[in-house]
Amino acid sequence: MSHTEDLIARDVAAVWHPFTQHALWPADEPLVIDRGSGTFLYDTDGNRYLDGCSSLWVTVHGHGEPAIDAAIRAQLDRLDHSTFLGLTHEPGIRTAEELLRIAPEGMSKVFFAGDGSSAAEAAIKMAYQSASQRGEDRPLYVHCAEGYHGDTLGAVSLGGVSLFHDTYRPLLIETRMVSSPGVLAPGQTRADRAAEVLAEVRALLAVEGDRVCAVVVEPLVQAAGGMLTHDPSFLVGVRELCDASGAAMLVDEVATGFGATGRWFAVEHAGVVPDLMVVGKRITGGVLPLSAVLVRESVYEPFLGAGTRTFFHGHTYTANPLCCAAALANLALMHERGTVARAAEVGERLGAGLEKVAAYDGVAEVRRVGTMTGIEVRSVGERTGFEVCRAARRRGAIIRPLGDVVVLMPPLGISDAELDELLGILDESVREVVR
Numbered sequence: 001m002s003h004t005e006d007l008i009a010r011d012v013a014a015v016w017h018p019f020t021q022h023a024l025w026p027a028d029e030p031l032v033i034d035r036g037s038g039t040f041l042y043d044t045d046g047n048r049y050l051d052g053c054s055s056l057w058v059t060v061h062g063h064g065e066p067a068i069d070a071a072i073r074a075q076l077d078r079l080d081h082s083t084f085l086g087l088t089h090e091p092g093i094r095t096a097e098e099l100l101r102i103a104p105e106g107m108s109k110v111f112f113a114g115d116g117s118s119a120a121e122a123a124i125k126m127a128y129q130s131a132s133q134r135g136e137d138r139p140l141y142v143h144c145a146e147g148y149h150g151d152t153l154g155a156v157s158l159g160g161v162s163l164f165h166d167t168y169r170p171l172l173i174e175t176r177m178v179s180s181p182g183v184l185a186p187g188q189t190r191a192d193r194a195a196e197v198l199a200e201v202r203a204l205l206a207v208e209g210d211r212v213c214a215v216v217v218e219p220l221v222q223a224a225g226g227m228l229t230h231d232p233s234f235l236v237g238v239r240e241l242c243d244a245s246g247a248a249m250l251v252d253e254v255a256t257g258f259g260a261t262g263r264w265f266a267v268e269h270a271g272v273v274p275d276l277m278v279v280g281k282r283i284t285g286g287v288l289p290l291s292a293v294l295v296r297e298s299v300y301e302p303f304l305g306a307g308t309r310t311f312f313h314g315h316t317y318t319a320n321p322l323c324c325a326a327a328l329a330n331l332a333l334m335h336e337r338g339t340v341a342r343a344a345e346v347g348e349r350l351g352a353g354l355e356k357v358a359a360y361d362g363v364a365e366v367r368r369v370g371t372m373t374g375i376e377v378r379s380v381g382e383r384t385g386f387e388v389c390r391a392a393r394r395r396g397a398i399i400r401p402l403g404d405v406v407v408l409m410p411p412l413g414i415s416d417a418e419l420d421e422l423l424g425i426l427d428e429s430v431r432e433v434v435r
């Protein structure tokens with residue numbers, strides 16, 4: 001038995017993987033990743049793969065970025081961890097300051113969490129408690145079909161992906177769901193679709209607006225819902241409707257934030273400032289888990305005062321100093337290298353390179369904002385998207401499907417040559433499976 005075979009056998013015996021059907025997992029030839037360098041991952045047999053999904057949408061500059069590694073090591077020599085409950089530390093303070101510096105103007109406080117879901121969960125509770133402590137009874141949330149905000153129960157309550165969320169409906173908090181702004185009728189423009197869904201939000205708020213604490217959206221791209229893209233006018237409209245009804249605008253920038261759309265944050269494309277903004281994923285460059293909720297003063301202020309006004313919420317590893325050191329090093333590098341502008345260029349090159357693929361009969365649609373790309377293939381069997389990704393793996397690239405949507409989300413620091421290699425692999429893999 002080879003080392004790889006031994007590891008796979010032990011994995012099958014001991015491990016339960018996320019979002020993985022274990023009846024299929026052993027036969028799907030699990031890949032055992034051994035190391036990473038730059039844009040590449042290597043398996044235990046020494047094979048090299050382009051990291052075409054940036055390790056689930058997190059890798060910014062590449063794997064093993066020396067400046068981030070050095071910052072973590074230096075922090076480790078000083079302070080590994082100390083609670084953020086009732087104590088503070090410089091890496092946490094500086095990370096909060098840095099986040100506010102790049103955030104849309106008007107955000108004034110940073111609350112740290114660990115993963116995207118835990119930050120979404122905090123934001124959901126904050127929106128309700130903030131309204132409640134202003135003396136308003138607003139127990140409802142408005143959110144979109146095909147939305148995804150994570151897997152904790154509050155986040156699932158605001159989700160709209162049937163496959164992931166329907167199982168848990170009996171357990172969830174009460175919400176009002178509107179249609180997805182990114183699912184178009186045949187021939188419909190994105191601007192018309194945005195106007196149609198805004199009319200749904202308006203109608204809901206007209207009836208129950210004074211009971212809604214937040215309207216929750218993924219700005220510009222509903223990522224896990226299948227890279228469904230919408231018109232920026234949707235965000236402008238949600239902002240206006242929130243202002244009129246007194247509901248908070250809660251945007252989830254976990255997937256879109258830190259350059260993926262070609263701007264620091266997707267809301268910038270619409271010129272909109274939310275009341276609460278959830279961030280995660282790329283914040284540390286893809287090295288360690290860290291997430292946060294950024295809020296405006298109007299959300300924060302009602303928490304000041306004695307007793308139960310406190311936000312009784314937090315996690316053991318909140319603002320872990322090693323994670324903050326990684327975030328600071330990553331953000332400094334992003335400024336130094338102009339990574340956000342580079343991401344916009346990567347997006348343009350992706351778009352041009354995918355024109356040929358978009359024209360294949362087997363491809364229903366290519367959707368893209370910046371580097372965030374979904375190639376929807378026409379189903380030719382049970383797991384068409386998966387088969388395209390498997391074909392890509394044989395050719396040396398790791399990409400992941402969302403149903404029949406093949407997702408490309410390369411590290412923002414990918415070179416032109418590496419991107420062209422990824423596009424070539426995708427093209428051949430699509431032709432192999434759907435023609």
Ligand SMILES: Cc1ncc(COP(=O)(O)O)c(C=O)c1O
Nearest residue numbers: 115116117148149150252254255
């Ligand atoms: C928009 C959005 N929100 C929240 C999450 C959840 O983040 P995490 O997986 O870090 O909990 C994700 C994950 O993909 C996401 O895309």
